[in-house]
Amino acid sequence: MKNSLLIIIALFFVFSCKKINKPDENIDKIVFLKPELNEKSASYLYHFAFDCIDQEYPNKLGQVLGDASYLKEPSELHPAFYGCFDWHSSVHGHWTLLNIIKEQPNFEHKEVILEKLQKNITKENILKEVQYFDDVHNKTFERTYGWAWLLKVAETLQDWDTEEAKEMFENLKPLVKLIEEKYIEFLPKLNYPIRVGEHQNTAFGMSFALDYAKKYAPKLEKVIIKKAKEYYVNDKGCPITWEPGGFDFLSPCLQEASLMLKVLPKDEYVLWLDAFLPNFRNNPSQYLNVAEVTDRSDGKMAHLDGLNFSRAWCLYEIGIALKNDKMQSLANKHFEHSYKKMDSGEYAGAHWLASFALYAVLKSN
Numbered sequence: 001m002k003n004s005l006l007i008i009i010a011l012f013f014v015f016s017c018k019k020i021n022k023p024d025e026n027i028d029k030i031v032f033l034k035p036e037l038n039e040k041s042a043s044y045l046y047h048f049a050f051d052c053i054d055q056e057y058p059n060k061l062g063q064v065l066g067d068a069s070y071l072k073e074p075s076e077l078h079p080a081f082y083g084c085f086d087w088h089s090s091v092h093g094h095w096t097l098l099n100i101i102k103e104q105p106n107f108e109h110k111e112v113i114l115e116k117l118q119k120n121i122t123k124e125n126i127l128k129e130v131q132y133f134d135d136v137h138n139k140t141f142e143r144t145y146g147w148a149w150l151l152k153v154a155e156t157l158q159d160w161d162t163e164e165a166k167e168m169f170e171n172l173k174p175l176v177k178l179i180e181e182k183y184i185e186f187l188p189k190l191n192y193p194i195r196v197g198e199h200q201n202t203a204f205g206m207s208f209a210l211d212y213a214k215k216y217a218p219k220l221e222k223v224i225i226k227k228a229k230e231y232y233v234n235d236k237g238c239p240i241t242w243e244p245g246g247f248d249f250l251s252p253c254l255q256e257a258s259l260m261l262k263v264l265p266k267d268e269y270v271l272w273l274d275a276f277l278p279n280f281r282n283n284p285s286q287y288l289n290v291a292e293v294t295d296r297s298d299g300k301m302a303h304l305d306g307l308n309f310s311r312a313w314c315l316y317e318i319g320i321a322l323k324n325d326k327m328q329s330l331a332n333k334h335f336e337h338s339y340k341k342m343d344s345g346e347y348a349g350a351h352w353l354a355s356f357a358l359y360a361v362l363k364s365n
Contacts, residue, residue: 034328036361037104037358039108045100046096046354053097055351060086061077063138080120081094088149089351092355093355096358097117098157100358102156121172130175145200145204148205148206149355151211152211155211155216159215180213188227197244197250203231210225210228225263228263229263233272237275240253244307247300248304250310253276254318255310256276258318260273285326296341297346308334308335317363
């Protein structure tokens with residue numbers, strides 16, 4: 001009798017454990033809400049960029065020193081874009097603030113934002129930026145990541161029909177034209193695309209520049225479309241399960257897919273995508289899960305929050321174009337995972353992540 005009782009107790013615990021350890025069958029049914037830009041989200045996002053576009057230090061210049069005369073304060077070298085730790089983060093910090101007040105015209109902090117933006121984007125400041133980009137030792141400065149974000153700023157200013165935007169674009173125009181010329185000169189010489197998950201990623205730089213070029217620079221548009229087809233049209237079987245790399249803030253596979261969506265007609269694109277990412281349209285969550293950050297004080301590790309946002313915007317772009325709810329749901333999941341974690345108090349992420357989050361929000365609709 002005693003032995004029988006022990007057997008019954010043992011069986012009870014075995015089956016109880018099996019029940020406890022059984023995977024949640026409803027885990028794929030969790031609803032992640034699509035983000036939207038409203039007064040609340042704008043108030044959360046704006047302060048990251050607002051607080052840093054005139055914060056000069058800490059600063060990573062990334063310059064080539066021609067001689068001792070190059071050793072100057074960041075605000076002397078880059079009087080328009082000296083804050084937010086580095087040049088490109090300052091540029092997309094400006095983009096963030098511009099888009100918040102463009103999309104939310106009654107935003108409560110609009111006037112103080114405009115004051116900061118107009119103080120930086122002046123004719124005199126931009127001409128000094130042009131001089132820096134023309135320097136013999138720094139002609140490739142910010143190629144092509146910073147170039148792409150500068151064209152995003154130009155796109156926003158030209159899309160936004162206000163007197164303030166028109167004035168800032170006129171001030172910015174000499175640098176915009178220089179960046180256009182640099183793209184047109186550089187891309188034909190680049191025989192092979194750069195496929196990393198960080199700043200040098202060619203597909204990212206081309207995708208952002210193409211958004212601008214389709215509206216405002218037809219010559220640049222032709223160059224980008226031609227090179228995109230040369231680089232990517234025959235690509236197949238992108239190893240998306242190898243992603244992410246430990247310091248990625250871009251998905252090499254999704255950035256390429258995002259670019260080609262803008263290059264190919266829809267019917268050709270679907271065939272291309274199915275060869276490039278087999279079965280991805282049917283079950284994207286099988287190939288991607290959110291990226292986890294273990295240390296947000298480490299600038300490189302903090303990149304992974306940016307990866308969640310950039311994956312989200314690519315998935316929104318493709319998912320909306322192809323009417324694919326699974327991609328959009330996966331985008332929501334990536335976005336939600338990192339959104340509130342931006343406000344960790346660590347400048348390593350705070351100086352740039354709002355731009356990526358806002359871009360994802362704008363692409364979600």
